[in-house]
Amino acid sequence: MNDTAPADDAVAAAARAHRDEWARLVGALTRRFGDLDVAEEAAAEAFAAAVARWPGDGVPRNPAAWLTTTAQRKAVDRLRHESKRDARHREARILHDDAPPASPGVVDDDRLRLIFTCCHPALAMPSRVALTLRLVGGLTVPEIAHGFLAQEAAIGQRITRAKAKIRAARIPYRMPSADDLPTRVTGVLAVLYLVFNEGYLASGPGTDPVRQDLTAEAIRLARLLHALLPDDGEATGLLALMLLTEARHAARVDAARVLVTLDEQDRTAWDAGLISEGHRLVRERLVAAAAGTAPGRYQVLAAISAVHTSARDVRDTDWSQVVALYDQLTRLDPSPVVTLNRAIAVGELDGPEVALALVDPLADPLDDYHAFHATRADLLRRLGRDTEARAAYDRALGLTGNTAEAAALRRRRDALR
Template sequence: MIDVQEAITRAHHAEWARVVAALTRRFGDLDIAEEAAAEAFATAVERWPADGVPPNPGAWLTTTANRKAIDRIRRENKRDDKQKEAQMLYDDDPVEPLGAVDDERLRLIFICCHPALAMETRVALTLRMLGGLTVAEIARAFLVQETAMGQRITRAKAKIKAARIPFRVPSADDLPARVSGVLAVLYLVFNEGYLATSPDADPVRHDLTAEAIRLTRLVRALLPDDGEVAGLLALMLLTEARRTARVSASGELVTLDQQDRGAWDGTLIAEGHRLVRERLATGVAPGRYQILAAINAVHTSARDIRDTDWSQIVALYDQLVRLDRSPIVALNRAIAVAELDGPEVALAAVDRLGEKLAGYHAFHATRADLLRRLGRGQQSRAAYDKAIELAGNTAETAALIRRRDQLG
């Protein structure tokens, strides 16, 4: 017997993005599209338990959402042209050309990453519209408050409406102008899967990492000469290779130095290393994702944590800092510096980031570890307490609690 609630959940994950994007393109209004889609899913919650799950849930949801949108437009008694266009939905829909991108989900990401919007805005809007991440998860990815992120997304919708930015199928000529936004979306989706920020989610969400890798492979097939696309794919593969070693049997996050390297996926590592070598062989100055991939290649080349070439990693971070002055990059560089120059030098660098990263749990976790290594137990405990307060991932929280309690 089909579990109706499970069917609705599965349909939401698979169909939300497609329904919203289709209605947005047809009616030219993202708010109407989202509200109609939400009403369609609410109707499913009411009807499916009594009527049963329809043979084609996606088609049922699309039809219901279309009719909800039409009803709303008619109630507003506006948009005469839109009503005429909407009436076509009761007949056979004209087939929309696929454009340069065959995959439905990837096509939607390219559609949403319109260059008329600021980069952060288009990334946030795309993550929300595709339904993979909540506003809270997106806010944590950008290190801002949830209310601020909600306002940012609302303003993006208003700009789309005011400027009449078209949600049309991208052509091959559109792709280069949009690819940076697409890569940013895929990277954030992958990161949310690699280390989920919500305490209500699984600590590691393989569904998100696998989908991000699949879509990045498709982008690479579209833009095979783009170094950053290859770099992001390599970064994802080298990170995903360590997934099964990241959470212990007791449910704790396992840090890189404690992981069983024999459990890493050698096939993914080999493919990631090959992509990194290919990009280095071009002689072209690497971008952000390529440098991050190279850092991960150094880590995955070491059979033991003691074999890690920390000087090379710090040198790569030095390159990255010149491209990306994010405080998170500076924090990660300091972690590598601790292995090369010692925890005292690293702590000084970390403390300089305090004002920018006060609300970031990894900042406090890093300070706690460095203070522990310096024998400053009371200060380390306080830093662990703050990291535990801010952390959302259950496996990471469990690991932080254990480390704090081991201070004695």
Template sequence: MTSDADAEITRLHRDEWTRVVAGLARRFGDLDIAEESAAEAFAVAIERWPADGVPPNPGAWLTTTAHRKAIDRLRREARRDQLQQEAFMLSEEPPAEPVGAIEDDQLRLVFTCCHPALSIQARVALTLRIVGGLTVAEIAHAFLVQETTMGQRISRAKAKIRAARIPYRVPERDDLPARVDGALAVLYLIFNEGYLASGPDSDPVRRDLTGEAIRLTRLVRDLLAPRSGEHDEATGLLALMLLTEARAGTRVSSDGELVRLDEQDRARWDRALLDEGLALVAEGEDALDTPRSSALDPAAVAHGTASIGRYGILARINAVHARATRARDTDWSHIVALYGLLEHIDPSPIVTLNKAIAMSEFDSPEVGLAVVERLGAALDGHHAFHATRAELLQRVGRRAEARAAYERAIDLAGNTAEVAHLARRRDRLAAPGSSAEGRGASSSSVPNHHPQGGTS
């Protein structure tokens, strides 16, 4: 019974944590109370269920227990502001409704965590913790900061929400433009964390996170006026997520190793997700009246009659991969041009790294490596930089340097599937007569941009 109970608690923590927290936040208006009461409910489950058995409706049991813990805490603290007085008067029994019955509770939570009064760093950290359910350690690892630093950042963000009385609600339509950019950015980061989880103890791919990011992005898109700039960006992000999620079932092998894009079985990609994502991309292409061919001039497109946003470009890059029946049919010249456009409107070393990967496929590994080498100062702490550099060094025959770069990438990587893949690539360098496997420039995760990059 113990193992069954433990497995069920683990599943519920993955699937229901955010729903329980969101429901408590709606009822009590306090993120600390919501999060801590939910944690207490799970702690009680861990203590009781192995002996007593899993209850018939475990999600509702957790919601009821968390609600009672919140009431108990309010009574202990004897806080008397208006919000707590109202909570005091609530019945100890929550309303008779299934967990997550109010569908937009989590959307309210996203907009609360993404309030413009908070810094963008605080919005991201708080949303990943409260909505994404990531641990403080996992978030700190993803952002290359100390766990204590990240913990303080999250605590300050919650305190500011409480002190400023930031409302727990979906904004009015007039408020949306100021709030949507931050919400989309955070949903993208939640998706990325699920796409290639950073925690060493996490599943390599967390489809609970990617699925929830897609669901919430749909809800945000539905809130926005059609053909507005915000709606177009939400459409681009949704398309990007769908096209990336379509590959999820082929990205990790049966023995737990990351599978590169050029080695994936494309017949197993999810056709329904691909078709939906490609339809959204085509919708944006028609609005822009820009070609699908490689003849893209970044300045001309960026200053045309309609602008294309960051997520729209990333979706189009994924669409190029999705439209190729075989890896060798990929239109790399188009991808290089799209990355050039992205550099034009959203320059960063990560974008340039992805462009270098595409250049190595379209032109040569020497050309791509020359670009990568110039990024060392900016990206030395990113495992993706070293993994990409290792692949390209291997392809140009600089094996000793490639091995050292693989070692550095492995030290920095946190995803178990990726570590396994990189270790195998490194170990093959020691085999007499071994050579580069295929033409894929990198199997790595490029933080914040990788799902569009097309290497896994």
């Protein structure tokens, strides 16, 4: 041990270790003991022990090793006192550990296995999100519940049922096969993107319009996935997209808690470091595409965001390139939402009348989507059709759950003649 550290420094060290080592520890424990409940509870007990002991004993020279040893002892104690398990089976698991010696590669594999287990397609999407945030992200049940405006009991039950389904369905704790890997990675990325979007445009009354705790956690997990799968273009693309979006955080909501649209944002407030990193990742994927690797959905979305964040002024935006990228995205994902976003870019290039002709046919599939009515309202406003624009703004206001976005829509509606 080092000399006794001040209590605050020891607690801070424990917090850093929790952030850095939680997923590694839960993954390694799951591999050894074959039980997510045992792994989660033993890891939590190990970190609780660190918070209790490090202020007095000092921070260990190797916190990860200390946590691993402590957690394994906690897990063994738990299994020894678990009266409901078969004694011989329990002792076999306790005494026989065929795990190879820990190394960075093994640890990384453990985390990746854990991610794929939590995001298994047999689980419903809400369960995947909750389980990933708990077991991979290390968030507490109250933190997850707060992030998604849900009751703590409901989130706890969701996690419990997900783990029970993993046991009942005998979902293996392993890497997917080479044939299944692309599909499974897509499922993992969908979970992370959902978490990021909930933070980026938080829904529900009374909550912060932007939940940076959720966007930060999604980025942290996306960084982890990218580090584990550096050659996966879509993992790279999603991380780049998140970084370029998060870079605009400081300019997205004004002092009156009103959402500021991209064309009106103070671009000097954007985070230059995140933009530089995001652009570098996009360039890496462009090189891969030039070598014959076709870009996927997240890579194209990241490229669109890169075009927007390359312009020092909104008037410098290369809208023809944005439209061309949306054309590419439409071939990958011909959904009404993509068509709507492409129409917005077309409106900047060819005018609101051309864009409105593309938007109006989307009324049926997107009638309950607030962004459809908000887009249509803005186009009608630009065309001077104020009565129709006001009605569209009202419809959008009735559908949006984000307080800052509602304030922006209300401001635009009230500015009409």
